[in-house]
Amino acid sequence: MIRVGICDDVEAEKNRIMEFCNRYFEKLSITCEFITFSSGEEVLEYKGELLYLLFLDIEMGDVDGIQVMKQLEERDNVWRIVFVTSHEEAVWETFGIKTLSFERKPISYESVARYLDIARKECRENVTVLFNKDDASSCVKLDSILYIGGDANYIRVHTRERNFIALGNLKKWENELKYTSMVRVHKSYLVNMYNISKIEQEIKFRNCDLKIPIGRKYKAEMKEIYQSYLMTVLRGRT
Numbered sequence: 001m002i003r004v005g006i007c008d009d010v011e012a013e014k015n016r017i018m019e020f021c022n023r024y025f026e027k028l029s030i031t032c033e034f035i036t037f038s039s040g041e042e043v044l045e046y047k048g049e050l051l052y053l054l055f056l057d058i059e060m061g062d063v064d065g066i067q068v069m070k071q072l073e074e075r076d077n078v079w080r081i082v083f084v085t086s087h088e089e090a091v092w093e094t095f096g097i098k099t100l101s102f103e104r105k106p107i108s109y110e111s112v113a114r115y116l117d118i119a120r121k122e123c124r125e126n127v128t129v130l131f132n133k134d135d136a137s138s139c140v141k142l143d144s145i146l147y148i149g150g151d152a153n154y155i156r157v158h159t160r161e162r163n164f165i166a167l168g169n170l171k172k173w174e175n176e177l178k179y180t181s182m183v184r185v186h187k188s189y190l191v192n193m194y195n196i197s198k199i200e201q202e203i204k205f206r207n208c209d210l211k212i213p214i215g216r217k218y219k220a221e222m223k224e225i226y227q228s229y230l231m232t233v234l235r236g237r238t
Helices: 011-028 040-045 065-072 088-094 109-124 170-176 216-236
Strands: 002-007 032-037 051-056 078-085 099-104 128-132 137-141 145-151 154-159 163-167 182-186 189-192 196-199 202-205 211-213
Touching: 002 011, 002 040, 002 109, 011 032, 011 109, 032 040, 040 065, 051 065, 051 109, 065 078, 065 088, 078 088, 078 109, 088 099, 099 109, 128 163, 137 154, 145 170, 170 182, 170 189, 182 211, 182 216, 189 211, 196 216
Parallel strands: 002 032, 002 051, 051 078, 078 099
Antiparallel strands: 128 137, 145 154, 145 189, 154 163, 182 189, 196 202, 202 211
């Protein structure tokens, strides 16, 4: 399911975007959930599951869209932002790591469909991995993950920027990430081959002092998988 957020203090504008989203998803027979907001404060108070796309107005009272964007850059529950506003002069202020685009009101169906296409493409290509927590969710770029450690019915996700606990056991995530750069190297660890610098008695990571042990029964197969992965990467660069 793709979850879409719409923030505008004008009800007609929210309804317009929702109508276009519904038209898009009905054509593709895809389920979508909408989360609507009437102010920047409401967006910042949102603690729910990940919004893959947030349509955000700029002028909405005490907390404007630019302030919201800057705070969301430090959070994980909004992946991409599309500004939809009448204030074209603010376009230069909307650039940020989460900003997908800037659209002048009234936004067209074609524009809404284009941004939804991008969100779906990112999901389909597994550019990001969605981890569910007890009270929220986290969207993490695959290449930022160093390793995942198993802990009973939970996992510990270690990235370059942070670590967190998520739901699901290691076997579940081994299956979920089967066709990515993640590989099982120990009964307690999945490792991201993208971030490996060297394999000896332990696995060493690029630009990092962390080391992960290799389980005896995984060692031979893991080295073969890693060599195959490196060859695939090299072929992709030629």
